[in-house]
Amino acid sequence: MKEKEFAELIPQLPEELALECLTRLHYSAHRVSSLVCRRWCELIRSRDFYYHRKQTGFTRKVACLVQAIPVHDSDSKPVAQPRYGISVFDPVTLCWDWVEPVPKYPDGLPLFCQVASTEGKLIVMGGWNPASWDPVKDVFVYDFTTRKWVQCADMTSTRSFFAMAAVEGKVLIAGGHDESKNALNSAWLFDIKKNEWIELTRMSEERDECEGIIIGSEFWVVSGYDTESQGAFKKSAEVYDLSTGEWRRVKDAWRASQCPRSCVGVMGGKSGNLMCWAESDSGVRVGACGFDLGDRTLVTGSAYQGAPHGFFLVDTKEGQNGKLGKIDVPVDFSGLVQSGCCVEI
Incomplete structure (x- = not known):
């Protein structure tokens, strides 16, 4: 019937x-x-x-982390490069889980892939093929309702270490470098529903290893460096206004001297108050990552090179001055965090 x-x-x-x-x-x-x-x-x-x-x-806001998958077999030979999957952390219940592997990459995500979220969906983009280390143009969207991955239209070209953020069903990317290690100033918008790419006006400067965040109706591309100045991170940021489609340059937006990737925080939700989580506490000076989850922020990192990876929650209202409260993490979710984002499901 x-x-x-x-x-x-x-x-x-x-x-x-x-x-x-x-x-x-x-x-x-x-x-x-x-x-x-x-x-x-x-x-x-x-x-x-x-x-x-x-x-x-x-x-509910949860953290989705690109995280190293632990190897439990003590007899297995050590691998040069760990495999990465996507873990999910719920700050309310303190529970952890793994997202189903991307069908195209069942043995681990592309290395250094970028992640962002909008409308309860998780977007994974770019990175390097874990077998060949060749850059890829793949775009995948994970729907938490169906718990399935969908492969979308490829990126228009390969780029690595670019800024990425998403809002209202659209993903914005900018900067990074091409296959010849040339820093880029180009920017694109991907419409998830239409499954199509739209080229945006270029930034005024090249920005490799930059970080992307959404603040209000603006896409911020923080720091980075140009082709001729590798490793010399800029203090400026470029901001794309989603309503006007125009860029503006903000001086002294990034006061830290290090790479901004995955460690940019926004104090009080104000665009002029960017902070570096790596400088917030001595326990996360190396490999720091911070993920705003509303009332609290999940911060990960190590005190020094080779030290155990720690996981902390901090009251977002207190910002960089808030104390990091260490949380116990199951051994299956104790691996290195490479990047991540907040997903409001």
């Missing part, structure tokens, strides 16, 4: 009340719930339902 076209969400309940019941489902139940009936499936997977949940406060 075919399902009625306008079947009730929940029999004998008003539509508004039924919607509120489904809105309160934990995101981990979405996959099973979407199998109940066609209407539930269409609702739960819809963009409008996501924004309704967000507006009413029923989304």
Whole structure:
């Protein structure tokens, strides 16, 4: 028997009340719930339902980390390069989990791939093939509702160590370097729904090993260096206004002397207050990464080269002056964190 076209969400309940019941489902139940009936499936997977949940406060912010996968076999030979997967950390329950591997890369993600999130989805882009170390143009989107990966339109060209951020169903990338190690000033926008790339106006400067963040309606490309000055990180940033489509240069935006990748923080949510998590505490001076999760920030790093990798939570309101509270992490999730992002599911 075919399902009625306008079947009730929940029999004998008003539509508004039924919607509120489904809105309160934990995101981990979405996959099973979407199998109940066609209407539930269409609702739960819809963009409008996501924004309704967000507006009413029923989304949850988790950290998705590009993290080294531990090897438990003590008899196995050490590998030159660890395999990386995507772990998920829930700061409310302090629980950890692994995202299903990308089908094209079942044995580990592309090295140094970039990640970002928008509308509850996780985007993985670029990096180096873990077998050949050749740069790749792959783009994948993970849907937490279906728990499946979808391969999207390739990047227009290969680039490494570029800035990347996402907002309202769109992903922005800028800078990085090409296959000849030339720093880039080009920028592109990827529309997830349309599955297409749009070229943006170029930045005024080349920026390799820069970091991308969204602040309000602006895409910030922080620091980086040009082809002739490798390793000499700029103090400036370039900012793309999503409403006008124009860039502006901000002097002295990055006061740290080191690479900004994965360690840029924003104090008080203000664009003029960028900070470096590597300088926030002596326990995370090496390999520091910081991920804003709303009321708290997850910070990872080591005290010195070769020291154990630590995981900490800090009150976001206190910013760089907040004390890092160390958290215990299961051994399966204690590996090095290369990068990551916050996903509001």
